[in-house]
Amino acid sequence: MSEKHTHDVVIVGSGLAGLRAAVETAGRLDVALISKVFPTRSHSGAAQGGIAAALGNEEPDSWEWHMFDTVKGGDYLTDQDAAEVLTRDAVRAVYELEHMGVPFNRNPNGTIAQRAFGGHTRNFGEAPVKRACYAADRTGRVILDTLYGQCVQRGIHVYPELSVVDLLVRDGVVCGVVALDWATGALHVFHAKAVMLATGGFGKVFKTTSNCFANTGDGAALVFRHGFPLQDMEFVQFHPTGIYGLGVLISEAARGEGGILRNRLGERFMERYAPTIKDLAARDVVSRAIMSEIRAGRGIDGRDFVYLDLTHLGKERLAERLSDISSFVRIYLGIDPAEAPIPVQPTCHYMMGGIPTDVDGRALDVQGRPIAGLYAAGECACVSVHGANRLGCNSLLDLVVFGRRAGRHMAAQVPSMDLTPLPSQAEAPVRERMEKIKERTTGVRPAVLRERMQQEMMERCGVYRTREGLDKALETVRGLQEECRRNVFLDYRGERYNTDLMEALELESLLTLAEVILVSAASRRESRGAHSREDYPDRDDQNFLHHSLVYRDGDKIGVAAKPVSITRFEPKPRVY
C-alpha cells in the first residue's frame, strides 16, 4: 500500500538550492520539501570556503570581472547569458543572505569580509582578487542553517528521510514522484503540478571524493531513465587538495589565505604551471599540475601525493579562518597544520554537468524545450554557468541565485497550471524493482559492485582520460549494471530503516550516471577544462565548442551537441 499526498509543488532535496526555492515559494504555493537526509544534514553544509560576489569590500571589483573569470574558468564552455545572470545577481544574493541572518565574517569597518580564491581575478586576469564572502571555513553550514531557519519560520512542509525513487511522467508531463519512507519502508506517491529536483552532486561514482554518502545523483539518474537528457556529464571536477587517502576536502581557502603546494624537492611547483596566479589557478589546472608532478616522480617520497604547506600562516590565522580544516587534519592525520605540511591529492569534488535547465530552472529536453512540470537547480542541474570547470565559491552562489529563480518561476506559473492525472498504478514499477531485489536470497552485495565501479571510474575516468581507458571502463560499468539487475541481494528484507535496500537503489543511480559520464567523455575528443584527454591534449574549438547531451533512446544511448551562448568574451587560449 502507499500513502498519497497532493501539493502544488514538490521540491526534492534540501540543500541550499532546494531550501532557497522553498523559501521563495512559501506563502504562495503549497510546497512539500522531500529529503533523503534531514535538511541540516545536506551536503551543502560541508561547503567550507565561501560564496563569490563582487562586493568590492576589500578592493575594487566588478561583476564583469567575475563574469569573465567564470567564463574563462569554464574554459569557454560556460553559457555567457547565464553567467551574466549569475554574476550580476551575486551581489544582491549575498546581501540578501546577510539580511536573512548569515553570520559572515566582518571587516573592521563592519562590512562583509572577503578573501582570495582560485581563478577569481581583478581586471580580466591580472592578479587575484578578494571576492569570496565567508564565515570562517563553515560558509555552507551557516547558510544551510540560515535557510533552514527561514523554512522553519515559514512553516514549510518537510518530509525528512524519504528518498525519491521514481519520477511520475504522463504524456511527457512530470506530475509527481514516488518516495520511500526510511522509517517505515512505505511508499508515498506525491502528486504535484510541478516537481523541482535539487538532489545535489554524485561524487560517489568515484572512489576518492569529498562528497557525502548521500550524493548518489538520484535526481539526475531518474531524469535520464525517463528519456530526458543530461548535459556536459564528462566534466567532473577533481579538487586539488583532498586529504591523502581519505578525500576529505581542504578548501581552496587554505591557498586563498596563503597556503602553498610543494613537491618532494620542496619546490613551489605551481610557479611553473601558472606563473601569474600560481597556487590560485583554476582547479583543473592545479589538479593536473599535481598529477604531473606525481608522474614525474616528484610526489612526496616518490608517492602519489604532494604537500600543502600552511605552516607559515601562523596558529592564530589558522584558528580564526581555517579552524574546521585544521581540526580535520588533526583528527584524521594526527598533524598540526601550523607545524607540518598536509599530504594532499586530487579528490572528486563537483559535477559541472547535470540536468539541462534555462535560467529560470526549467528542465529542458533534447530539443531545448522546457519539460512540462519539471524544474531543477543546484549541483544536479546544468544551467550552464560552470562550463568545463567550476570556479570555487561559484557553486554556493549558483544554488541561491538559481534556486531563487526556479522558486520565483514556479510561484508565478504553477497557480495557473492544472494537476495532470497520475499514471495508473503510479508506484507499481518501483514496487516491482524492490520486490525483485528482496526476493533473491543469494547473489552479490550492492557494496561489492559499488566498490568495483568506484575503482574503475577513478582509474580510467579521473583527472586524465584516454579512449582506450574509457572504452574499458564502459565495458566494466555495463557488466556491473547487468550484474546489478540480475544478481544484487540483501541481507535484510525488513521495512524499517532498511539501509541495505537504500544502498541497492542508490547503486542503480550511480551505475546509470557512471555510464553517462563515460559515454559523454568518450564522445568529446578534445581536452577542455576538467576533461583532459591524453589522446587529444588540446582544446578544439572548431569541433567541440558545444555542450554534450546524452539521452536514452530506446535501448541505445544518444549523444547530441548543443550550442554555447557566447555574448561578451570570445574564446581565447586559457593561461593563468
Added chain:
Amino acid sequence: MVLTFEIFRFDPEHDAEPRYQTYRVSADPTERILDCLNRIKWEQDGSLSFRMSCGHGVCGSDAVRINGRCALACQKLVKDVAENQPVRVEPLPSFRVLKDLVVDLEPFFEKVHWVKPYLLGSPEVPEKERLQDPEERKKLDHVIRCILCACCVASCPVAAENERFLGPAPLVWAFRYIFDTRDKERKNRLRAVDTPDGAWGCRNHFECTRVCPKEIPVTKSINIIKREIEKVLR
C-alpha cells in the same frame, strides 16, 4: 588489526527486547569507527541500520554511544578505542530507538525549533549589508559550529530526568540569536529561556561540553545566557 565490536541491535517491530551482537572487523588504526560500521554492514551483515552522511564531522548524522560516551562515529578513530575492546556501540541514550543505532530525533528538533532559530530583524533592511562589528560577530564563533548532532542532549543528566528541559543544543541555538547584534527580539528571547526548564534547568554538569564533537563551550554559553538574563531582565 582486528577489532571486536558489540553492537546494540533492536527492531521494535519484531524483537521483544534489544540484544548485543558481536562482530569482528579488521581495520587500520587511523580508520574511523564509521568505516568499521560500514565494513560490517557491507561485508557481514546488511541488516545493521545506522545513519551517516558526510563522513567527516560536519553533518551530524552519525552520533552514537561508543564505549559509553556519545560521539560521532566518523570522528572517532580505531586507535582511540583499540585499548578498550570489545568496542560497544549503542544508540544515543534518552531517545527512542527506531532501529539499531537509529533514534527518533523529532523531540530534539522540536526544541530547536522552539527557540526560533532564525533572525528576527527589523523589517526595513539597508540596500547593502547591515554593518556588524567584528568583535561582536566573534561572540558567535563557537556556537555557529553546532551541527545538531544531539550528542550533548543525549549526555545531559538533567535532560535524561526531565524531558521538559530545553537541553544544551537548543540553548546553544538560543545563544546564537540572543547575541547576534542584528536580532531585534533579544529581550523576548531571554524571557523565553528564563524558566526552570530553560537556561535555569542546567546544573553545570559539563557533560555536554565534554562530548560536543565541535568543541563548543556549551556549559559556558548557557552560563553566559544566565548572566545576561540577570543583567537585562532583573
